[in-house]
Amino acid sequence: MINTTNPVTEVIEARFDAHTAEQVEQLLEGAANAQRQWAQTPLSARLPLLHRVAGVLRENKAAYARLITMEMGKPIVEAEGEIEKCAVTCEFYAENAPRFLSDMTVESNATESSVVFDPLGIVLAVMPWNYPFWQFVRFAAPALAAGNGALLKHANNVPQCALALQDAFVKAGAPEGLVTTLLVEASEVAGLIADRRVAAVTLTGSTAVGKIVAAQAGAVMKKQVLELGGSDPFIVLADADIEEAAKVATKARFTNTGQSCICAKRFLVEESVADRFVEALCAHASELKIGDPMQRDTSVGPMARGNLRDELHSQVQRTIAAGAKLLLGGAPVEGPGYFYPPTVMDHVTPDMAAAKEETFGPAAAVIRVKDADEAVRLANATEFGLGAALWTRDLERAKSLARRIEAGAVFINGLVASDARLPFGGIKQSGYGRELGEFGIREFTNIKTVWIGPTR
Structure with a gap:
């Protein structure tokens, strides 16, 4: 059972049954099918989804903000700001992804060489409760723009936020399964990472959990981006x-x-x-x-x-x-x-x-x-x-x-903040990889060299 406990009253506000193994299998297969089709969709046809998601977020800002506040206690004004930041980030990638993902021509003698950015596939997002909408959207907006699918395993004290995120993308017209929320326990993450349909994993959380996820992903040779603790x-x-x-x-x-x-x-x-x-x-x-x-x-x-x-x-x-x-x-x-x-x-x-x-x-x-x-x-x-x-x-x-x-x-002369225009991430025990900006959108791509020799 996955519960929402109101941190103001300490009262359980909602209860959800965890997805069964059969349900997880169905959702994974649906996500894989959706992502394969999405990857074949031209970039120009993918990006309008992000503009529509921004619209859905703004249209439902009050409701989403109240959900954040009820589930994890964020002051309502800050929760509204979190939703607006998500919308701005969706628009940023809708407008800038063509530039970030455009093929790069490499100068060479008598050959035509380029670097292209192909999607990796389904990315598992293991997300925390403290910014329940923002942490996911800052990953999902660039990842989807690049042609990936998103599988969300959220912190179990914010299940309604997790479901609302999936619903927001569905309302915006995302293909069924492209953004999928799994209501599962933390103990099931290792199995998800190992699943053949999952190509990579991103985690925002504690350093201790980051080490566990890194080991699990490393054992099956899958890409990770880890944004961990800080002091x-x-x-x-x-x-x-x-x-x-x-x-x-x-x-x-x-x-x-x-x-x-x-x-x-x-x-x-x-x-x-x-x-x-x-x-x-x-x-x-x-x-x-x-x-x-x-x-x-x-x-x-x-x-x-x-x-x-x-x-x-x-x-x-x-x-x-x-x-x-x-x-x-x-x-x-x-x-x-x-x-x-x-x-x-x-x-x-x-x-x-x-x-x-x-x-x-x-x-x-x-x-x-x-x-x-x-x-x-x-x-x-x-x-x-x-x-x-x-x-x-x-x-x-x-x-x-x-x-x-x-x-x-x-x-x-300012306070540290994340910004869609700038890369975000840490070093040492704070993790590795980058989110946001031009670098963030390329984290979950295959940076592929295409070399063409001279014809005879």
């Missing part, structure tokens, strides 16, 4: 605009109730401006309203599950016990719902839990550093390498420092 540094140098940095830091840490792999988690601040930054950060965080995520003025909703809140609270407690100073929050909110308040800890050191571990919730750890070199060293002193933010008025220096930071993306 993103937010570096504030002495010459930064401190007030603006603190304002953006509040959003960077507490958006989606802090439940994002690219939320800023470690705030590395030069000692000379640390007091000012901490004061401003606490002031902004104190203004955030925690409560019913269906209310439009709510800034921080509940965490998605009780065990996630328990883990975050353990990390906070261990960090404080080790000597950090608690300035804000620090304890679960009493009453029903998985609420945890915006929490700020100062004088955190690199050996403390909030600095060493990925904190997936509304808790900020401030680490004071003596200079930019120490900030970069500590930013890199983690197993993760997803994103990083760097705040300074000296842009030439910033560009130089950015090259030294070990991350898939460095945002200067």
Whole structure:
């Protein structure tokens, strides 16, 4: 049984029977048939589907957003923004896929050579709950444009979002089976990866799960794209605009109730401006309203599950016990719902839990550093390498420092965010491969060389 539990009330709102083995077999065969036909459809005929999907998403934005909020607790305004971002991304690939997938001519003597981009087939998408629409659409829009099919195994606490995603593509006119949701347990993923009809797998999730999926896919020699955990540094140098940095830091840490792999988690601040930054950060965080995520003025909703809140609270407690100073929050909110308040800890050191571990919730750890070199060293002193933010008025220096930071993306004087125009992904234990942009659409293609020799 797969359930929807409302994180505000802790009440089960819906129950679904998992697909049986027979149903999975039928769905896989239908997906394979749909993808074969889709791959033979000219690119120009595939792309209108993405424009129609964008329309369906916008037409149903209110309903889809409420579904997100009910299933995982995202504040409703943010949930609406998630749906709009999905629509924009569909339109981006509908308009730019011809350029990204066009044949490349290679100069050579007396031969005609080119590189073409063929679809791989069905791609299994193992997706998380924190951005239940966006995580799938950011993969599916380019993958479908390239001629692939999409098989969705979503997190089991968002089954209604999973079914709604399939329905959105069907409403837009996608061939039956091209986008298929499977309601199955995690234990069945290995069998899906090994299935002859599945060509590749993409996963967004924890590093631990990523290692399991990578091993399973590697055993059957199938392509993977893995977007895993993160412990993103937010570096504030002495010459930064401190007030603006603190304002953006509040959003960077507490958006989606802090439940994002690219939320800023470690705030590395030069000692000379640390007091000012901490004061401003606490002031902004104190203004955030925690409560019913269906209310439009709510800034921080509940965490998605009780065990996630328990883990975050353990990390906070261990960090404080080790000597950090608690300035804000620090304890679960009493009453029903998985609420945890915006929490700020100062004088955190690199050996403390909030600095060493990925904190997936509304808790900020401030680490004071003596200079930019120490900030970069500590930013890199983690197993993760997803994103990083760097705040300074000296842009030439910033560009130089950015090259030294070990991350898939460095945002200067801004917060780390995904953007359809830019490649997204990490290094080290944050995974490999890229989504979005020109690089993302080619991840699930066969980059094929076509060489033609001279005729006689």
